[in-house]
Amino acid sequence: RDSKVFQNLLENHSFINYKENIDFVNIVRERLGRPLTYAEKILYGHLDDPHGQEIERGISYLKLRPDRVACQDATAQMAILQFMSAGLPEVARPVTVHCDHLIQAQVGGEKDLKRAIDINKEVYDFLSTATAKYNMGFWKPGSGIIHQIVLENYAFPGALIIGTDSHTPNAGGLGQLAIGVGGADAVDVMSNLAWELKAPKIMGVKLTGRMNGWTSPKDIILKLAGITTVKGGTGKIVEYFGEGIDTFSATGMGTICNMGAEIGATTSVFPYNQSMVDYLDATGRGKIAEFAKLYQKDLLSADEGAEYDEVIEIDLNTLEPYVNGPFTPDLATPISKLKDVAVENNWPLEVKVGLIGSCTNSSYEDMSRAASVVKDAATHGLKSKSIFTVTPGSEQIRATIARDGQLETFTEFGGTVLANACGPCIGQWDRQDIKKGDKNTIVSSFNRNFTARNDGNPDTHSFVASPEITTAFAIAGDLRFNPLTDSLKDKNGNEFKLKPPTGVGLPVKGYDPGENTYQAPPADRSSVTVQVSPESDRLQLLKPFKAWDGKDALDMPILIKSLGKTTTDHISMAGPWLKYRGHLQNISNNYMIGAINAENKKANCVKHHYTGEYDGVPNTAAKYRDEGIKWVVIGGENFGEGSSREHAALEPRYLGGFAIITKSFARIHETNLKKQGLLPLNFAEPAAYDRINPDDTIDILGLTTLAPGKNLTMRVHPKDGAAWDTPLSHTFNAEQIEWFKAGSALNKLANAKKG
Numbered sequence: 073r074d075s076k077v078f079q080n081l082l083e084n085h086s087f088i089n090y091k092e093n094i095d096f097v098n099i100v101r102e103r104l105g106r107p108l109t110y111a112e113k114i115l116y117g118h119l120d121d122p123h124g125q126e127i128e129r130g131i132s133y134l135k136l137r138p139d140r141v142a143c144q145d146a147t148a149q150m151a152i153l154q155f156m157s158a159g160l161p162e163v164a165r166p167v168t169v170h171c172d173h174l175i176q177a178q179v180g181g182e183k184d185l186k187r188a189i190d191i192n193k194e195v196y197d198f199l200s201t202a203t204a205k206y207n208m209g210f211w212k213p214g215s216g217i218i219h220q221i222v223l224e225n226y227a228f229p230g231a232l233i234i235g236t237d238s239h240t241p242n243a244g245g246l247g248q249l250a251i252g253v254g255g256a257d258a259v260d261v262m263s264n265l266a267w268e269l270k271a272p273k274i275m276g277v278k279l280t281g282r283m284n285g286w287t288s289p290k291d292i293i294l295k296l297a298g299i300t301t302v303k304g305g306t307g308k309i310v311e312y313f314g315e316g317i318d319t320f321s322a323t324g325m326g327t328i329c330n331m332g333a334e335i336g337a338t339t340s341v342f343p344y345n346q347s348m349v350d351y352l353d354a355t356g357r358g359k360i361a362e363f364a365k366l367y368q369k370d371l372l373s374a375d376e377g378a379e380y381d382e383v384i385e386i387d388l389n390t391l392e393p394y395v396n397g398p399f400t401p402d403l404a405t406p407i408s409k410l411k412d413v414a415v416e417n418n419w420p421l422e423v424k425v426g427l428i429g430s431c432t433n434s435s436y437e438d439m440s441r442a443a444s445v446v447k448d449a450a451t452h453g454l455k456s457k458s459i460f461t462v463t464p465g466s467e468q469i470r471a472t473i474a475r476d477g478q479l480e481t482f483t484e485f486g487g488t489v490l491a492n493a494c495g496p497c498i499g500q501w502d503r504q505d506i507k508k509g510d511k512n513t514i515v516s517s518f519n520r521n522f523t524a525r526n527d528g529n530p531d532t533h534s535f536v537a538s539p540e541i542t543t544a545f546a547i548a549g550d551l552r553f554n555p556l557t558d559s560l561k562d563k564n565g566n567e568f569k570l571k572p573p574t575g576v577g578l579p580v581k582g583y584d585p586g587e588n589t590y591q592a593p594p595a596d597r598s599s600v601t602v603q604v605s606p607e608s609d610r611l612q613l614l615k616p617f618k619a620w621d622g623k624d625a626l627d628m629p630i631l632i633k634s635l636g637k638t639t640t641d642h643i644s645m646a647g648p649w650l651k652y653r654g655h656l657q658n659i660s661n662n663y664m665i666g667a668i669n670a671e672n673k674k675a676n677c678v679k680h681h682y683t684g685e686y687d688g689v690p691n692t693a694a695k696y697r698d699e700g701i702k703w704v705v706i707g708g709e710n711f712g713e714g715s716s717r718e719h720a721a722l723e724p725r726y727l728g729g730f731a732i733i734t735k736s737f738a739r740i741h742e743t744n745l746k747k748q749g750l751l752p753l754n755f756a757e758p759a760a761y762d763r764i765n766p767d768d769t770i771d772i773l774g775l776t777t778l779a780p781g782k783n784l785t786m787r788v789h790p791k792d793g794a795a796w797d798t799p800l801s802h803t804f805n806a807e808q809i810e811w812f813k814a815g816s817a818l819n820k821l822a823n824a825k826k827g
């Protein structure tokens with residue numbers, strides 16, 4: 073039990089640390105005096121301080137030490153640029169970077185990949201050299217989708233991993249707590265800072281019975297989404313239990329955990345079981361499976377009597393296939409009702425495109441079951457009526473289904489095999505069969521179906537279902553088709569019913585790894601130069617921000633007093649700006665362009681305090697900065713809600729902002745601002761917000777004695793009239809105050825390193 077086992081087959085510097093995990097769990101169990109759920113065991117087994125950590129589910133903030141970090145190519149850029157600016161020689165924990173999001177689906181796998189490598193060359197060159205320099209693993213374009221690669225190579229039971237992508241929870245299928253985060257959190261872990269997470273509540277989902285026929289694991293989460301809605305999992309971990317969990321594959325569990333993101337859950341997890349043993353064995357990790365077995369009872373399952381904050385029960389015996397959508401993944405309709413519901417709602421009935429695969433549903437089992445449906449149709453002389461696409465989740469899956477014939481089955485059916493990448497799932501789809509504005513229906517085995525997500529067309533009605541149901545729709549070409557009850561006509565006009573899908577969970581001949589698409593960091597990293605062209609408009613090296621000058625800040629203009637809701641989308645818009653995620657100067661041109669100016673009720677139109685000229689928010693901010701003038705933003709309630717996007721905090725700092733003063737903050741944004749050396753402050757008397765005029769200037773007094781829990785004073789200088797004071801509260805702790813003084817959390821870290 074005390075032997076050393078590597079976390080994976082690709083790295084020889086990271087061991088599984090069950091011994092420490094279990095010691096920590098025992099400390100916490102004794103302190104709390106109650107049995108623990110499995111998710112709690114993983115969390116508490118990774119605490120920074122198991123003795124001193126306050127633990128109350130839904131209340132406390134846990135400081136954690138995750139085992140590893142996974143980043144996808146779009147979010148990795150700024151995370152790595154920030155990490156580099158700390159001047160550390162290598163990452164503190166194992167990190168991998170995956171090239172999957174930037175590959176557009178146009179004509180098919182190989183050609184699309186070549187084009188993407190060309191278009192994104194500078195990003196890939198940067199990621200490949202930066203990962204080599206700082207000791208990270210790099211998965212090249214074509215390797216597959218981050219979550220599939222993590223499942224195949226890195227996930228193991230009892231581990232805690234963070235990933236800069238919302239579907240990171242996919243790895244819960246191998247009994248791991250895998251949590252999607254923003255780049256700033258990834259930088260913390262890369263730099264050896266403890267990572268903070270609000271102690272989640274635990275939602276128990278009890279599975280009983282066994283699925284049969286057309287029902288698949290996807291239907292469990294589709295049904296659950298219908299019960300909880302897209303917000304039902306917020307602040308919670310979903311932990312599955314009950315005898316039903318032992319009746320399906322680990323990759324099926326991965327699908328369920330993946331889509332836990334659609335109910336807003338922090339993550340989802342299954343306890344260690346035989347299906348995970350089988351999957352670990354099949355992916356060459358039998359040693360890990362054996363090692364985990366030794367800890368199965370004490371560490372890798374819930375304690376007897378563990379209590380959940382709520383429990384939902386699903387009976388697999390009676391579960392039918394679900395089709396969720398359009399426009400939201402929680403609009404769940406069982407297949408038996410779909411015909412009526414579709415007609416009632418006037419949804420377009422012709423299924424234009426069926427898309428299978430993606431990180432959610434591209435296991436060997438998924439592909440085999442979908443292929444069995446296709447084969448059955450083929451024996452009756454039928455091909456796909458709809459356009460049909462197949463997105464393998466990884467090169468290993470692609471190579472294995474190419475070897476075993478499923479790929480050929482799909483292409484003979486009329487399917488197009490796309491690159492091993494996100495493609496249409498994230499809108500990287502050059503769709504040609506309809507025009508923008510055409511009302512139409514598509515069905516996919518993906519996870520998200522928000523308006524315009526797949527093809528940029530707000531009139532596309534996108535539904536999510538299992539791969540086998542998606543395939544059945546592609547054969548029938550009609551949303552009213554229920555393969556469980558309805559017949560089709562064969563090539564001679566005779567009626568027949570499709571047979572329920574069949575397919576093994578794991579390839580009998582083992583997995584074929586396919587092309588080697590992994591780049592390990594070199595042994596000698598000293599000669600590697602990180603490639604960033606100074607002319608690039610997509611990438612820019614970061615310079616450390618200046619330290620605080622040690623003085624109170626006086627007479628600062630208000631850049632904008634924003635009215636109403638100010639989300640991270642208002643602060644740093646997505647869409648076309650995503651391209652500049654690695655270029656702080658360029659992306660800063662979107663700062664607050666979505667926020668409404670209280671003075672004139674307009675977006676992106678503010679007055680320069682000294683010249684009186686109206687201009688865009690980023691331009692005005694940059695002018696102040698270039699004139700050496702600090703500025704503040706005034707905001708309302710829950711400022712910065714939405715995503716964990718760190719750009720929303722980097723941009724105001726880059727543009728010379730000093731303080732963001734609001735009625736309240738969304739917590740992640742508030743922490744992100746602190747990390748970048750800004751002052752997020754709150755009106756201790758919220759009525760002060762209304763008294764402030766966008767023309768006023770602001771002093772912030774008391775900074776030299778800034779201390780946890782001690783208010784600062786804001787002195788407001790109206791254009792006409794006497795100055796007035798109002799107290800400002802804050803949530804800085806002692807460590808965070810040091811970040812402010814140093815100019816940023818990373819500066820603080822770099823200073824500590826210099827000694």
Ligand code: SF4
Pocket residue numbers: 172217218219237239430431432493494497498518519
């Ligand atoms: Fe995200 Fe879709 Fe890519 Fe999965 S396939 S990582 S859901 S974009």
